[in-house]
Amino acid sequence: MDFLDFSFLKLTVLDIIDMLLVAIIIYYIYNLIRGTIAVNIFIGFILIYVLYYVTEALKMRLLSSILGSFVSVGFIALIVVFQQEIRRFLLTIGKNISLRNRTWLKFLFKKEELEKNNMAKIKPIIDACKTMKKTRTGALIVFAKYFDQDAFVNSGEVVDAKISKRLLESIFQKHSPLHDGAVIISENLIKSASCILPLTENDKLPPQFGLRHRAGIGVTESSDATALIVSEETGEISYAQQGRVKMNISFTDLERLLNKDFN
Numbered sequence: 085m086d087f088l089d090f091s092f093l094k095l096t097v098l099d100i101i102d103m104l105l106v107a108i109i110i111y112y113i114y115n116l117i118r119g120t121i122a123v124n125i126f127i128g129f130i131l132i133y134v135l136y137y138v139t140e141a142l143k144m145r146l147l148s149s150i151l152g153s154f155v156s157v158g159f160i161a162l163i164v165v166f167q168q169e170i171r172r173f174l175l176t177i178g179k180n181i182s183l184r185n186r187t188w189l190k191f192l193f194k195k196e197e198l199e200k201n202n203m204a205k206i207k208p209i210i211d212a213c214k215t216m217k218k219t220r221t222g223a224l225i226v227f228a229k230y231f232d233q234d235a236f237v238n239s240g241e242v243v244d245a246k247i248s249k250r251l252l253e254s255i256f257q258k259h260s261p262l263h264d265g266a267v268i269i270s271e272n273l274i275k276s277a278s279c280i281l282p283l284t285e286n287d288k289l290p291p292q293f294g295l296r297h298r299a300g301i302g303v304t305e306s307s308d309a310t311a312l313i314v315s316e317e318t319g320e321i322s323y324a325q326q327g328r329v330k331m332n333i334s335f336t337d338l339e340r341l342l343n344k345d346f347n
């Protein structure tokens with residue numbers, strides 16, 4: 085069978101390491117975009133890429149040249165389509181580096197002291213959520229690790245105030261002029277209020293999720309922020325992270341999540 089050349093199947097140890105590394109990268113990319121519509125585009129692109137290699141190895145010239153040109157242009161298209169995910173990926177790398185620095189900080193300044201300080205920051209937020217849950221006050225609070233001036237300030241009102249239970253409750257109470265939209269917390273401050281966020285396009289969300297939940301999830305798809313949503317309808321608290329949402333969480337869970345993500 086001269087026309088079939090399977091010489092490309094000869095594997096060396098380096099090839100196996102190479103494939104393992106590619107598999108790990110693909111797994112991480114998949115994990116990053118799981119639950120978002122980007123996953124379908126990603127799977128489609130991987131299939132075309134595999135097909136291209138198969139047709140090239142089988143020397144199907146016409147098909148492989150068509151797929152080849154698609155793959156080369158596809159890389160540019162991928163950058164455009166996945167710009168939000170690429171941005172999140174780069175932010176995750178940066179975040180991991182700063183997390184490592186924080187581990188050193190814990191060695192330098194006792195772990196318990198950092199946790200105590202963190203709890204002092206989280207408590208007013210949890211207490212405000214308890215009240216808003218009871219009074220069925222809708223709220224959307226975003227915790228941004230990097231405060232993106234353009235994204236958050238342009239659409240809302242600058243607040244730049246210390247985090248306090250009463251301030252959060254006042255912002256979200258129904259008659260406040262700032263109650264519509266999201267509050268952004270960053271750098272230990274309530275940076276802005278009444279911010280308009282990008283809505284998620286995820287079509288697999290529960291039907292009861294309206295604009296507040298969609299905005300909370302949307303902001304976590306396009307940035308490394310996390311979002312806390314108090315439902316006006318049910319008082320339920322949801323927590324969104326990387327485009328995924330945990331519904332109806334308890335205050336103990338909320339405390340654990342904020343302790344992990346907001347410091």
Ligand SMILES: Nc1ncnc2c1ncn2[C@@H]1O[C@H](COP(=O)(O)OP(=O)(O)OP(=O)(O)O)[C@@H](O)[C@H]1O
Pocket residue numbers: 222223224263264265266279280281282283292293294295296297298299314315316317318
């Ligand atoms: N793009 C947006 N960015 C930030 N907040 C938004 C955005 N769109 C809508 N909101 C907020 O969501 C509110 C409307 O919420 P809606 O009832 O549609 O949401 P929901 O997810 O069903 O939540 P709830 O359970 O509280 O009703 C608006 O009053 C506004 O405060």
